Amino acid sequence: MLKKIIKQLSSLRFTIVLICLLGVMFILGLWVPQKDLLRDIYYQWKQSSPRLVFWLDFFQLTSVYTSWLTLSFWFSFFTNLSLVLWQRIPVVRKRIEISPARIAPPETAPGYPFRESYLLPDGMDGAALMKAISTRGYRLIGSEAGFYGVKNRLSPIAFGLFHISFYLILLGGLISFYSQFIGYVDLAQGEQFQGELYQYNSKPYPQLPKIGKIPQASFTIKSIVPHVVRNTPTGIDVTLVDKAGQSHIVDINQPYTDGPSSFVFRHLGVAPLFVLKDATGKELGGSFFKIDVVGGKEDIVRIGDVTFKVHYYPDYELKNGRHGTKSMEFNNPVFILIGEQGGKKIGEGTLKKNGTLAMGDYRLELRDVPYWVRFYVVKQHGLPIVYLGFAIASIAVIWRLIFFRRELVGALREENGVRRLVVAGRSEYYKNLAIDEFRKLFGEIFKNRS
Amino acid sequence: MAYWEMVFYWVALVFYSLACGGFLYSFIFKNPGFMPKMTKLFALGFVAHTIAIIARFNATGHLPWSGHYEYALMGGWFVLGGTLWVGWRNKELQGLAIATLPLVIIMMGYGYLQNPGLTPKAASLKTIWLFIHVYFAWLAFSAYSLAMAVGVIYLKKTKDALQEVKNESLERFPSLERLDELLFRFIVFGFVTDTIMMAAGSLWAKNLWGGYWNWDPVETWSLISWLTYGLLIHLRVTFGWREKRLAWLAIAALSTVIICFFGVNLVVNTSLHMFQVR
Numbered sequence: 001m002l003k004k005i006i007k008q009l010s011s012l013r014f015t016i017v018l019i020c021l022l023g024v025m026f027i028l029g030l031w032v033p034q035k036d037l038l039r040d041i042y043y044q045w046k047q048s049s050p051r052l053v054f055w056l057d058f059f060q061l062t063s064v065y066t067s068w069l070t071l072s073f074w075f076s077f078f079t080n081l082s083l084v085l086w087q088r089i090p091v092v093r094k095r096i097e098i099s100p101a102r103i104a105p106p107e108t109a110p111g112y113p114f115r116e117s118y119l120l121p122d123g124m125d126g127a128a129l130m131k132a133i134s135t136r137g138y139r140l141i142g143s144e145a146g147f148y149g150v151k152n153r154l155s156p157i158a159f160g161l162f163h164i165s166f167y168l169i170l171l172g173g174l175i176s177f178y179s180q181f182i183g184y185v186d187l188a189q190g191e192q193f194q195g196e197l198y199q200y201n202s203k204p205y206p207q208l209p210k211i212g213k214i215p216q217a218s219f220t221i222k223s224i225v226p227h228v229v230r231n232t233p234t235g236i237d238v239t240l241v242d243k244a245g246q247s248h249i250v251d252i253n254q255p256y257t258d259g260p261s262s263f264v265f266r267h268l269g270v271a272p273l274f275v276l277k278d279a280t281g282k283e284l285g286g287s288f289f290k291i292d293v294v295g296g297k298e299d300i301v302r303i304g305d306v307t308f309k310v311h312y313y314p315d316y317e318l319k320n321g322r323h324g325t326k327s328m329e330f331n332n333p334v335f336i337l338i339g340e341q342g343g344k345k346i347g348e349g350t351l352k353k354n355g356t357l358a359m360g361d362y363r364l365e366l367r368d369v370p371y372w373v374r375f376y377v378v379k380q381h382g383l384p385i386v387y388l389g390f391a392i393a394s395i396a397v398i399w400r401l402i403f404f405r406r407e408l409v410g411a412l413r414e415e416n417g418v419r420r421l422v423v424a425g426r427s428e429y430y431k432n433l434a435i436d437e438f439r440k441l442f443g444e445i446f447k448n449r450s
Numbered sequence: 451m452a453y454w455e456m457v458f459y460w461v462a463l464v465f466y467s468l469a470c471g472g473f474l475y476s477f478i479f480k481n482p483g484f485m486p487k488m489t490k491l492f493a494l495g496f497v498a499h500t501i502a503i504i505a506r507f508n509a510t511g512h513l514p515w516s517g518h519y520e521y522a523l524m525g526g527w528f529v530l531g532g533t534l535w536v537g538w539r540n541k542e543l544q545g546l547a548i549a550t551l552p553l554v555i556i557m558m559g560y561g562y563l564q565n566p567g568l569t570p571k572a573a574s575l576k577t578i579w580l581f582i583h584v585y586f587a588w589l590a591f592s593a594y595s596l597a598m599a600v601g602v603i604y605l606k607k608t609k610d611a612l613q614e615v616k617n618e619s620l621e622r623f624p625s626l627e628r629l630d631e632l633l634f635r636f637i638v639f640g641f642v643t644d645t646i647m648m649a650a651g652s653l654w655a656k657n658l659w660g661g662y663w664n665w666d667p668v669e670t671w672s673l674i675s676w677l678t679y680g681l682l683i684h685l686r687v688t689f690g691w692r693e694k695r696l697a698w699l700a701i702a703a704l705s706t707v708i709i710c711f712f713g714v715n716l717v718v719n720t721s722l723h724m725f726q727v728r
Binding site (some may be wrong): 012015016019020022023026027029030034037065173227229230232233234235251252253254255262264266291340376378383386387390391393394396397401402429430431432 | 505508576577628638648652658659660661663677681683689
């Protein structure tokens with residue numbers, strides 16, 4: 001019974017079934033909004049179709065990549081892979097073995113689709129012929145009376161390497177998963193980050209590591225300079241200074257890394273310094289407000305009991321009486337503010353840096369407009385293992401599929417004083433194309449000598 | 451679109467369309483002598499296509515890497531470049547263009563309707579990984595497309611073998627056994643480049659998005675596509691699936707690649723692979 005189960009678990013049919021099932025789960029993950037990936041869409045959907053989403057949640061189809069079903073498929077996949085690999089080890093060992101038993105008469109050796117006979121040109125002896133074959137990458141054993149040659153002998157090992165790379169990726173992924181910290185932090189120009197948990201955004205709340213600590217990095221944001229050409233962001237230079245006084249530039253594609261922690265640029269915002277004064281000029285309040293208005297969104301600023309709805313136009317223009325922006329370039333940044341107090345509108349208007357906007361009994365000043373950036377902070381320990389897995393997978397797949405094995409058996413035969421090479425050849429994967437390859441090989445060898 | 455880019459884009463499309471029509475004529479009217487002439491026309495179109503890419507590069511300062519139009523422009527170039535190269539190395543395979551030309555003409559037509567505007571290179575694309583990731587992605591697409599083309603020819607030729615009067619245009623191709631092996635060779639090449647593409651993409655994703663794997667729709671489809679071709683290789687090597695079954699699989703499997711390149715971003719607007727240049 002156990003043997004039967006192991007046989008089923010280790011079959012390649014089972015591998016194929018599992019790959020198909022995993023593929024189905026991945027497609028489901030694309031089709032059904034996943035709550036970890038598309039949080040906003042998921043919650044909107046949950047509100048509009050609570051019953052449907054309840055059942056999808058129940059069957060874990062809204063977190064399909066980490067569902068028990070997917071995890072059990074993965075578990076079965078790796079169990080199957082382990083068993084297949086274990087069974088293949090002796091086969092691979094046998095295949096890479098090079099022994100005189102492989103020497104066979106080329107005229108009758110079974111499984112060799114290429115069979116030819118070549119006249120040995122004048123001046124070429126058996127040793128020169130063997131040398132010519134071996135210089136073309138064949139390892140030869142035997143003598144001119146009968147030899148066996150193999151090219152890319154160790155290629156079957158790459159099969160094992162390729163599949164071992166899966167375990168490395170799995171191991172690295174597991175280590176990363178358990179040691180992973182993920183959080184978002186919004187930092188404005190001049191702000192200091194000390195690596196404290198309270199500094200991270202509360203929404204979404206940081207994902208704390210199951211093993212290990214949160215990132216220990218500490219730095220100050222020195223400057224933030226966004227670059228935009230028309231409507232395309234072409235770069236951002238965030239200069240930060242670490243606790244050792246060393247400057248680092250963060251750009252898109254260029255995170256700040258501190259050991260296993262990365263600070264990846266995710267979002268840009270503006271942090272205007274608004275100051276609210278009363279009619280006499282007395283300051284009622286003011287501060288830098290990190291608001292999320294770049295890209296046309298609306299945000300809210302509250303100073304005392306006055307609320308301002310804020311819009312932002314980086315390249316402001318007034319066209320046909322409508323506020324707008326010529327591009328996303330920061331050429332002429334202007335805020336549009338609508339002030340409200342006690343639910344009543346008290347005024348609205350545009351405000352530029354160093355400008356003042358009068359609203360009823362109040363005056364709002366804009367003294368400075370630095371930027372703020374949102375960093376996606378991630379700390380993972382397993383990445384080098386994952387990368388090693390990727391490297392091995394790439395190398396192994398090239399090795400196994402491009403540098404596959406070619407085998408030759410040959411012998412020099414003499415008849416009526418004429419010496420001939422009788423040779424048979426075969427390769428993995430290909431039969432007809434290998435025949436062309438062997439013809440070319442021996443064509444070259446004999447042409448070079450004639 | 452830059453002026454000369456537009457001119458040569460249309461010249462290329464016209465040449466490709468004429469060549470495609472010529473290849474079709476050659477197959478339908480069993481006139482193999484027409485094929486080399488059509489290959490020349492196709493090559494002229496390819497030259498125009500190349501000039502269109504150079505003109506765009508000249509106007510934007512970067513190679514066309516992103517957005518549906520640029521996918522079509524560059525992807526089409528790789529697929530047809532591969533077809534020409536294969537036909538140049540082996541004259542018997544010139545006719546593979548019968549399957550790759552329509553694919554690219556549709557791609558280019560679709561791309562033109564999307565976003566051909568000139569855009570500066572988005573910051574997210576400024577990395578060395580772009581070249582490795584995208585280059586290998588196009589190589590994989592090209593190889594898989596050629597596998598599809600061989601599959602189509604294989605099936606036509608199998609059907610033709612049963613006819614009393616043979617289609618000489620199909621006779622021009624290598625034997626069925628050779629086509630079967632060529633098909634597998636293209637799949638293998640595509641799988642190798644696909645693997646490198648995915649590994650390079652993961653390394654890039656770590657720097658750009660903070661994680662080497664984000665279950666992004668395009669990422670997920672590329673994994674589905676990779677698994678599909680991996681499966682195909684296993685079916686061939688281990689279970690001996692070949693000939694008609696493999697040909698059908700090679701044709702069907704290309705759909706996963708097309709969905710990955712064009713389909714996902716068309717229906718999903720949450721993909722990280724938009725790069726703000728949809």
